Amino acid sequence: MREEETPELESRPQSRREWSGALRSIVLPVGLVVAIVGVLLYVQSGGGSSEDDGFGTVALPEAKNVTAQTPNARDGRAAPDFLLRQLDGEPLRLSDLQGQPLIVNFWATWCPTCRAETPDLIDLYEEYRDKGVLLLGVNLRENEAAVSTFVEDFGINYPILFDRDGDVAGTWRIGGPNRGVPSTYFIDREGVVRKVVFGTVTRKLADEGLALILPGGS
Amino acid sequence: MAEASFGRPARLRWSDYDPLRLLWRGLVSVRFALGLIGFLALASFAGVVIPQLPIEMRGNPAAEAGWLEFQRGRFGFLTDPMDALGFFQVFRSLWFVSGLALLVASVCVCTANRLPPIWRNVFRPQTRVPDEYLAHSDASIVVSAANAGSLARELARKRYRVTTAVEGGATYVFADRYPWAQFATFVSHLALILFLAGGFVTVVTSREQQVFVAEGEPAYPVFAVDDRDHMQLYVEDAVGRFDDSGFPLDYRTSLVVYRDGQEVARGVSTVSDPLHYGGYTFHQSYYFPNGAQLKVRDLTAGRLVYDEFFALTAGAATPQIIVRDSSGNVVLNDAIVPTDFIGDTAGTGVTLPGGRQFWIGARPGGEDGPWQLIVFETGRTQGAREVLGPGQTLDLQGLTLNFAGMTEVPSLVVKGIPGLEDEGVAELSQGPSGDLLTVGPVAGRALALSPGEPVAVGNYEYTFGGRREFAGITVRRDPGSVFIWIATGLFLLGLALTFYTPRRRLWGKIDSGQAAFRGLGGRQLAIEREIREVAARASAAE
Numbered sequence: 001m002r003e004e005e006t007p008e009l010e011s012r013p014q015s016r017r018e019w020s021g022a023l024r025s026i027v028l029p030v031g032l033v034v035a036i037v038g039v040l041l042y043v044q045s046g047g048g049s050s051e052d053d054g055f056g057t058v059a060l061p062e063a064k065n066v067t068a069q070t071p072n073a074r075d076g077r078a079a080p081d082f083l084l085r086q087l088d089g090e091p092l093r094l095s096d097l098q099g100q101p102l103i104v105n106f107w108a109t110w111c112p113t114c115r116a117e118t119p120d121l122i123d124l125y126e127e128y129r130d131k132g133v134l135l136l137g138v139n140l141r142e143n144e145a146a147v148s149t150f151v152e153d154f155g156i157n158y159p160i161l162f163d164r165d166g167d168v169a170g171t172w173r174i175g176g177p178n179r180g181v182p183s184t185y186f187i188d189r190e191g192v193v194r195k196v197v198f199g200t201v202t203r204k205l206a207d208e209g210l211a212l213i214l215p216g217g218s
Numbered sequence: 219m220a221e222a223s224f225g226r227p228a229r230l231r232w233s234d235y236d237p238l239r240l241l242w243r244g245l246v247s248v249r250f251a252l253g254l255i256g257f258l259a260l261a262s263f264a265g266v267v268i269p270q271l272p273i274e275m276r277g278n279p280a281a282e283a284g285w286l287e288f289q290r291g292r293f294g295f296l297t298d299p300m301d302a303l304g305f306f307q308v309f310r311s312l313w314f315v316s317g318l319a320l321l322v323a324s325v326c327v328c329t330a331n332r333l334p335p336i337w338r339n340v341f342r343p344q345t346r347v348p349d350e351y352l353a354h355s356d357a358s359i360v361v362s363a364a365n366a367g368s369l370a371r372e373l374a375r376k377r378y379r380v381t382t383a384v385e386g387g388a389t390y391v392f393a394d395r396y397p398w399a400q401f402a403t404f405v406s407h408l409a410l411i412l413f414l415a416g417g418f419v420t421v422v423t424s425r426e427q428q429v430f431v432a433e434g435e436p437a438y439p440v441f442a443v444d445d446r447d448h449m450q451l452y453v454e455d456a457v458g459r460f461d462d463s464g465f466p467l468d469y470r471t472s473l474v475v476y477r478d479g480q481e482v483a484r485g486v487s488t489v490s491d492p493l494h495y496g497g498y499t500f501h502q503s504y505y506f507p508n509g510a511q512l513k514v515r516d517l518t519a520g521r522l523v524y525d526e527f528f529a530l531t532a533g534a535a536t537p538q539i540i541v542r543d544s545s546g547n548v549v550l551n552d553a554i555v556p557t558d559f560i561g562d563t564a565g566t567g568v569t570l571p572g573g574r575q576f577w578i579g580a581r582p583g584g585e586d587g588p589w590q591l592i593v594f595e596t597g598r599t600q601g602a603r604e605v606l607g608p609g610q611t612l613d614l615q616g617l618t619l620n621f622a623g624m625t626e627v628p629s630l631v632v633k634g635i636p637g638l639e640d641e642g643v644a645e646l647s648q649g650p651s652g653d654l655l656t657v658g659p660v661a662g663r664a665l666a667l668s669p670g671e672p673v674a675v676g677n678y679e680y681t682f683g684g685r686r687e688f689a690g691i692t693v694r695r696d697p698g699s700v701f702i703w704i705a706t707g708l709f710l711l712g713l714a715l716t717f718y719t720p721r722r723r724l725w726g727k728i729d730s731g732q733a734a735f736r737g738l739g740g741r742q743l744a745i746e747r748e749i750r751e752v753a754a755r756a757s758a759a760e
Contacts, residue, residue: 020334022238026245029330030323037415037701108443109436110450112526116634119516119523140443142450143479146436155521164478170444180443 055091056167058083064095066190073172075196079104079187082168084138084161087148092136092161095191101213102187103135105201106163106174108142109150114182117200118154124206125158131214134158140181141166174198188213245327254321261317265308268300273426276307309421318421322414329407340400345381345392347725352734359735359746361753366391366728368756376752378724388729395739396719406712409705416701424696432456432509432527432686437476440693449693450476451500456689458505469505471689487691497695504690506531508628510646510655511683512667514636518677524636529688530646534629537580537591538622541570541614549617553625554578555647555656557664563592566666570617580624583607591621632657637678646685655682724749 019025060071060081071080079102081095094104105121107114125135135158139147144162151160163169174183175198186195186209194212197205244250269289275281289306290297304311352358366389370380378393429451431438437450454472461467468488475483475495483495492499506529514524541550549571556564556579565579575596580589591606595614604612606621629645632638637660645656651668658664661675667682674680722739726749733753737745 019239019242020331022236022242025242025331026238026327029326033322033326033411033415037419108439110438115525119519119521122521141448141478143437143476143481146452150436153522153525155519162479166444166448166478174443 053164055083055085055164057081057171058093060095060191064098064191067192073174073185073193073196075193077193078191079185079193080168080171082163082171084163084168087144087151087160087162092159094136097134098191099189101131101133101189101210102185103133103209103213104138104185104187105135106138106140106169106172106181106183108140108181109146110142111181113200115154117182118156120203120206121201122155122157124201128210128214129158133210133214136161138163138168140169184209186210186213189215242327242331245324246331251321251324251328254317254324258314258317258321261308261314264305265314268305268308270308271306315418315421318414318418322411322418325407325411325414329404329411332403336400336403340397343392343394343397343723345725346383346390347736349727352725352727352736354736357736357742359737359749361733361735361750362731362757365756366733368759369726369728369733369752372752372756372759373724375755376748378722388727391724391726391728391733391735393724393726395722397721399715399719399721402712402715405708405715409707409709409712412701412705412708416698416705418698419701420696420698424694424698426692426694426696428503428690428692430504430506430529430688430690432511432529432688434511434683434686435527437474447496447498447695448477449482449495449498451691451693452476453689453691456505456687458507458687466505469502469689471502471505471691473500473689473691475500487689497697499692499694501692501694502689503692504688506688506690507685508646509686509688510644510653511686512635512644512655512657513681513683515672515679515681516636516677517674517679523678524634526635527686528630528632528644530628530630530644532629532631533626534643534645535580535589535624536627536645536647537578537589538625539578539591540620540622542618542620543571544616553627553647554580555627555645555649555654555666556580557656557658557666559659560592565592566664567596570614572617574614574617576614589624593619635660637661637676637680653682653685722748 058081060078064081065071065078067076067078069077071078073080079094081093083091083093086092094102103124107118109115121135121137125133129135137156137158137160139160140163142162147160147162150156169180172183172185174180182199182201184197184201185193186197188194195205195209197209201209269292271282271285275285286297286301286306293300300306304313308314366382370382370391370393373380373391373393376395378395379397380391380393382392383390425441425447427440429438429440431451431453433453433456435453437452440449440451441447452474454474456469456471458469459467470486470488473483473485473487473493474481475493477496483493485493487493487500487502489502492501494500508530509527510530511527512524513522515521516523536553536555538553539550540548543549554566554568557566558564558577558579560577560579561581563579563581565577567575568578569575577594577596579592581592583590588608592603593606593612594603606612606619608621608623611618611620627645627647629643631641632644633641635642635657638657639659642658642660647654647656649666649668653669655667656664657667657680660680665673665675665680667673667680669682669684672679672681720739722737722745724735724737724745726733726735735749737749739745
């Protein structure tokens with residue numbers, strides 16, 4: 001028997017720590033765990049990205065931006081441009097409507113405040129359409145059939161657009177009491193936002209907004 | 219003079235200052251790991267004791283500010299510093315998450331660094347030991363064993379992998395059973411890492427929202443409209459089943475999930491079997507039977523101006539009456555839902571069997587006195603008004619009317635209904651032909667609406683869309699739960715391997731009809747018993 005052999009055996013080899021260099025001792029084990037967690041998270045999240053069908057927020061042509069500032073849905077700034085599909089399937093681009101006073105109302109059928117103000121918006125549009133005002137209802141991420149039924153039942157008389165993935169709502173940073181809706185923007189003939197209303201558009205607020213976007217007031 | 223001689227301290231090497239090596243030393247230190255666990259335990263305790271910002275308020279600056287203002291009443295001047303340090307969101311705070319990440323790093327670095335010695339021990343085990351090791355009187359087991367071959371066979375029968383070597387007339391035996399069980403420690407450590415990672419992932423990425431939706435109500439939003447995961451839930455049918463005592467047996471809801479206008483999932487959700495979509499589960503968590511849909515049309519404009527769903531969550535006191543015929547048979551047993559008011563009495567017209575018509579109402583007795591039932595036969599103006607207390611009976615010539623007491627029907631204070639005077643009350647009850655919704659006051663009276671039967675008052679037409687049951691749905695996504703399930707499985711596997719298949723190694727030397735053994739793996743008594751059993755079987759087999 002060789003003399004250098006130890007009389008006791010290593011009964012718990014797992015209690016030993018061995019430095020094997022930074023890569024093997026730290027980077028690899030930590031990296032492996034991070035990679036496993038990352039892969040699991042990626043798989044859980046569904047991985048993919050949304051498709052771009054051309055609809056949503058689009059760049060406002062410089063020639064149509066009279067403010068010379070980046071478009072922003074705030075008072076005094078050019079309204080961010082969008083291209084959205086209408087209820088009848090036809091596309092509509094906001095900047096194409098310049099020259100006309102606009103009211104852009106973000107809404108949803110699930111929003112009680114939106115439902116409550118819909119009859120008033122219908123009356124408002126009925127009253128001001130002859131003065132050149134165009135009211136646009138931008139529906140947020142809802143099923144077309146449900147929206148169509150709502151429009152028919154309530155007799156909505158203004159164009160309805162679909163913000164399919166909430167892209168435009170995000171760009172416009174809508175913000176009201178019911179998860180961002182209703183949010184209403186009064187835009188003048190040059191495409192500049194003149195008044196923003198988060199929540200119900202009361203008659204008083206509507207009159208204030210119209211006074212700002214109609215030539216010579218309401 | 220001779221110079222004093224001092225032991226020279228060991229020279230520090232450059233590698234001792236290597237920051238990665240210093241980090242490694244910290245990460246493999248048991249003290250460091252225990253300190254970290256203690257810190258996280260204290261932090262968790264703080265997270266349980268100190269009020270935490272509710273999940274639904276996260277990301278809503280206005281709600282967060284309001285909640286913080288409320289906490290100011292409790293924590294005073296400490297509120298702002300506590301908020302800045304993350305004490306109101308302990309489990310999402312940077313310091314807590316960093317501590318958790320450091321613990322994960324510590325465990326995985328420790329685990330990784332144990333691998334080489336264990337790997338060697340499993341795949342290149344020491345098969346020979348010095349005679350001094352076997353001669354150790356406390357630990358060695360001496361048995362009679364003339365035949366090394368039969369001893370080895372018996373060990374093999376016990377699932378040992380046996381290697382023998384003959385040297386100098388003696389036979390050296392090494393028997394190894396379940397060597398791979400030594401890796402169980404890695405399985406357990408991996409489980410621990412995944413538990414921690416699961417907790418981390420849950421804290422950082424889990425989402426939950428409760429929604430309360432009525433059957434047929436417009437698809438209800440889940441998450442904000444500008445949220446990447448914004449969805450809408452449509453309840454086709456909500457069902458609650460109860461036993462005779464009213465104990466709930468089953469809640470189930472037929473759900474449709476919409477995303478960006480498209481139907482993406484459809485199915486039935488129950489308490490224990492949720493609907494799944496896109497990593498989210500849709501659990502039935504609540505059921506409420508007393509909902510109603512009311513539609514109002516503007517008759518002039520010819521369009522709908524109101525379409526709402528109520529959950530009638532309050533209760534309205536109504537009198538319960540029992541009418542019997544001359545034979546004592548019950549001909550009516552019902553709650554009287556008021557549709558009219560006469561002074562302080564709320565009541566309604568009731569046609570009793572036989573065609574006689576009465577107005578029956580109730581009014582508070584005043585000063586905590588019992589309710590009073592007011593009864594008079596319509597068309598008669600004198601001597602017909604009767605006042606009954608609870609339990610009293612009135613003779614109606616051929617019929618008896620008993621005021622059984624007050625009961626409750628589902629009700630709700632309502633506002634904003636076209637034609638309604640400011641605010642009013644809606645009540646849901648059972649009428650002669652099924653569900654009955656009473657809403658009022660509209661033009662000074664309560665409307666009694668049966669499902670699908672429009673009632674026109676003034677410029678408006680009111681339609682009770684029918685009873686609508688509500689479903690409470692919990693929408694939840696917890697990527698961490700996958701980690702926790704895997705970790706639980708691994709943890710149980712590690713325990714099973716450790717306790718049911720422990721590694722055991724035996725070293726023996728057989729010489730002159732005697733065998734001396736020593737073993738590792740388990741208690742000394744168990745090792746000794748096993749070796750003696752094997753030796754006895756080997757002797758019997760010879």
